[in-house]
Amino acid sequence: MQVxxxxxxxxxxxxxxxxxYTLDIEPGLTVLDALNQIKWYHDGTLAFRKxxxxxxxxxxxxxxxGRAALACQNSIRQELAQAIAPDTITIAPMGNMPVIRDLVVDMQGFWQNLGAVDPYVSAPARQLGEGEFLxxxxxREKLNQAGNCILCGACYSDCNAREVNPAFVGPHALAKAYRVLADSRDQARGDRLEAYNNVQSGVWGCTRCFNCNTVCPMDVAPLDRISQIKGAILETKTEDNTVAASALDRPLRHxxxxxxxxxxxxxxDERKFGLRVLGNGFRDWRGLGSLIPLGARMLxxxxxxxxxxxxxxxxxxxxxxxxxxxxxxxxSRVKS
Structure with missing residues (x-):
C-alpha cells in the first residue's frame, strides 16, 4: 500500500x-522498517537511531x-489506525531534549537526571566479599515492573512537568528510584526518601498528567511508581498518624x-483546603497572600x-x- x-x-x-516521503510498503512492517527504506533507497542523509x-x-x-513511541514496536497498519490524516504518518524527534540532527536528540540531560537519584543499591549493601546476596x-517480585524500564526516553519526552520545570528529574529517574527503594538489599531508604521529597526536582514536581504511563512501551507505569514513593514519604513523615499538618512540608501537608x-x-471543602495547605492554618502569611489573586478571580x-x-x-x-x-x-487502628 502507499503511505x-x-x-x-x-x-x-x-x-x-x-x-x-511516499512509500509503497507492506502495512505489516514497522515504522522502523519504513525509515530504513527511506534511508537506504530514497535519502541517505536522514538521521535516526536504531x-x-x-x-x-x-x-x-x-x-x-504526536506521541513518543518506539519505531520498531508498532506496525504501519497500527500507526495508520491512530493517524489524524488518512494514509499519513508523522514522525518527529523526542521532546524535552535538544535536537542534534533530524530524529537524533541529545540525551545528556536525561542521563544526568537519572544519575541524580543514585539508582544503585547502596554501597554498604554491596560490600559482601565473595558470595551472593539472595x-x-x-x-524480587516487587522489582519486576519498575525493572522493565529500558531507558528509551519516551516518558521523559512527553513529560509535561519537564516542559515547564527544568529542575524536575523526570519520570524515568523516579521509576528507577522506586526500583532501588523497593529493593530489600538497599540500606539507604531514609536518605533516599529525604532526597526524593523535593517540590521542584523530586516526586512533588510531577503534575500527574499520565503521559508517562500512556507512552511507556514496557508498561513500567512511571506515574504509579512516583505515587508509591509519595506514599512512602508520607508514611515516614506521619508514621504515628498524630503529626499535625502544620508541621509538614507543603507537599506532605497537601x-x-x-x-x-x-x-x-x-x-x-475548597475553602479550608487553600487555607490549610498554602496558609498553613494562618501561620504562613506569604502563602495566604498568594491566595488573594486566586480568590479575586474566583469571585x-x-x-x-x-x-x-x-x-x-x-x-x-x-x-x-x-x-x-x-x-x-x-x-493497627489509625487515629483520626
Whole structure:
C-alpha cells in the first residue's frame, strides 16, 4: 500500500522543516522498517537511531503521530489506525531534549537526571566479599515492573512537568528510584526518601498528567511508581498518624489535608483546603497572600464557594479511608 511519511528534519540550533516521503510498503512492517527504506533507497542523509529492532534497547524512540513511541514496536497498519490524516504518518524527534540532527536528540540531560537519584543499591549493601546476596521470590517480585524500564526516553519526552520545570528529574529517574527503594538489599531508604521529597526536582514536581504511563512501551507505569514513593514519604513523615499538618512540608501537608478533609466531609471543602495547605492554618502569611489573586478571580467569575455541603456518603467514606489506613499500617487502628 502507499503511505505518506511526514518527517520533521532539523540540524543543531537551526530551524526545523518538514519533509515528505511516499512509500509503497507492506502495512505489516514497522515504522522502523519504513525509515530504513527511506534511508537506504530514497535519502541517505536522514538521521535516526536504531539497534536491536526488538523493543529491547530503546534506541529508536521518537515521536510518531504526536506521541513518543518506539519505531520498531508498532506496525504501519497500527500507526495508520491512530493517524489524524488518512494514509499519513508523522514522525518527529523526542521532546524535552535538544535536537542534534533530524530524529537524533541529545540525551545528556536525561542521563544526568537519572544519575541524580543514585539508582544503585547502596554501597554498604554491596560490600559482601565473595558470595551472593539472595532475595526471596516475594521481594524480587516487587522489582519486576519498575525493572522493565529500558531507558528509551519516551516518558521523559512527553513529560509535561519537564516542559515547564527544568529542575524536575523526570519520570524515568523516579521509576528507577522506586526500583532501588523497593529493593530489600538497599540500606539507604531514609536518605533516599529525604532526597526524593523535593517540590521542584523530586516526586512533588510531577503534575500527574499520565503521559508517562500512556507512552511507556514496557508498561513500567512511571506515574504509579512516583505515587508509591509519595506514599512512602508520607508514611515516614506521619508514621504515628498524630503529626499535625502544620508541621509538614507543603507537599506532605497537601496530601494529609486532602485526606483529612475527605474524611470530614466526604469530599474537599475548597475553602479550608487553600487555607490549610498554602496558609498553613494562618501561620504562613506569604502563602495566604498568594491566595488573594486566586480568590479575586474566583469571585469575579462567580465561582467562590461561600458554602460547603458535605457529601451524603461521608458516613461511608470515612470508615473506608480508615480501613485502608489501618490495612497499610498492618492492621493497627489509625487515629483520626
Amino acid at each position: 505518506i511519511f511526514k518527517i520533521k528534519r532539523q540540524t543543531l540550533r537551526q530551524p526545523s522543516h518538514e519533509q515528505t 539497534n536491536c529492532r526488538n523493543t529491547i534497547c530503546g534506541s529508536c524512540a521518537m515521536q510518531i503521530n 532475595q526471596s521470590p516475594r521481594d 496530601r494529609l489535608v486532602l485526606i483529612n478533609l475527605v474524611k470530614e466531609g466526604g469530599w474537599i 469575579g467569575r462567580g465561582k467562590f464557594p461561600f458554602r460547603f455541603h458535605p457529601s451524603p456518603a461521608r458516613g461511608v467514606i470515612r470508615p473506608l479511608i480508615e480501613a485502608v489506613q489501618s490495612w497499610r499500617k498492618g492492621g
